Amino acid sequence: MKVVAVLGSPRQNSNSSALANRILAKAREQGAQTASYELNSLDYKGCQACYACKLGSECCVLTDDLAVVLDAVAQADVLLIASPVYCTDVTAQLKGFIDRLFSFLVPDYISRRKKSRFLQNKKLIFILTQGHRDPEQFADILPRYLSIMKWFGFSPAWSLRGVGVYAEGEVLQRSELLQGADRIAAELFA
Numbered sequence: 001m002k003v004v005a006v007l008g009s010p011r012q013n014s015n016s017s018a019l020a021n022r023i024l025a026k027a028r029e030q031g032a033q034t035a036s037y038e039l040n041s042l043d044y045k046g047c048q049a050c051y052a053c054k055l056g057s058e059c060c061v062l063t064d065d066l067a068v069v070l071d072a073v074a075q076a077d078v079l080l081i082a083s084p085v086y087c088t089d090v091t092a093q094l095k096g097f098i099d100r101l102f103s104f105l106v107p108d109y110i111s112r113r114k115k116s117r118f119l120q121n122k123k124l125i126f127i128l129t130q131g132h133r134d135p136e137q138f139a140d141i142l143p144r145y146l147s148i149m150k151w152f153g154f155s156p157a158w159s160l161r162g163v164g165v166y167a168e169g170e171v172l173q174r175s176e177l178l179q180g181a182d183r184i185a186a187e188l189f190a
């Protein structure tokens with residue numbers, strides 16, 4: 001099994017990345033091949049709306065640092081994405097990546113039931129951390145993204161929300177979140 005993680009936090013000691021890394025470590029213990037990309041260290045643009053991926057090209061034609069990431073995701077069995085909540089949404093780094101996943105849609109995706117280019121769906125793990133302690137705040141983010149990710153060909157999905165985690169590395173003191181990550185890893189290999 002190939003698991004590719006795409007990390008959206010700019011922090012060194014990131015909460016969302018710590019949860020992602022915990023799942024990657026468990027996946028490796030189970031014999032999975034893993035790769036991880038920190039978006040903040042890459043040089044890339046958001047989608048340029050050239051529509052080349054709908055007019056003949058099978059993939060995104062931009063040749064920046066995200067090309068390698070998109071290729072790795074296309075080869076993966078599981079995509080793990082992780083982001084903090086920034087100003088009510090995922091980080092700009094992650095949103096730029098998600099927009100480029102538009103290239104995974106077939107040209108006539110609007111009229112097609114199966115909209116993804118992938119022959120078989122890929123599994124998705126989505127991790128989100130937020131400073132706000134109220135779980136009702138920003139509860140809309142995951143369902144919104146899980147629905148477009150399904151169009152792109154990622155389903156079934158597991159999600160984990162770290163609510164009320166603020167300082168760097170704080171998530172490591174939250175046993176229920178660490179257990180949540182372990183549970184996802186276990187279910188992935190069940």
Ligand SMILES: Cc1cc2nc3c(=O)[nH]c(=O)nc-3n(C[C@H](O)[C@H](O)[C@H](O)COP(=O)(O)O)c2cc1C
Pocket residue numbers: 009010011013014015016017083084085086087088089129130131132133165166167168169
């Ligand atoms: C620019 C910025 C915007 C933020 N916006 C929100 C927000 O809208 N809601 C919230 O609950 N937390 C917000 N936070 C707090 C982060 O979501 C929180 O610290 C999170 O644990 C960071 O995850 P990370 O360590 O993986 O980067 C914001 C933090 C920054 C730096």
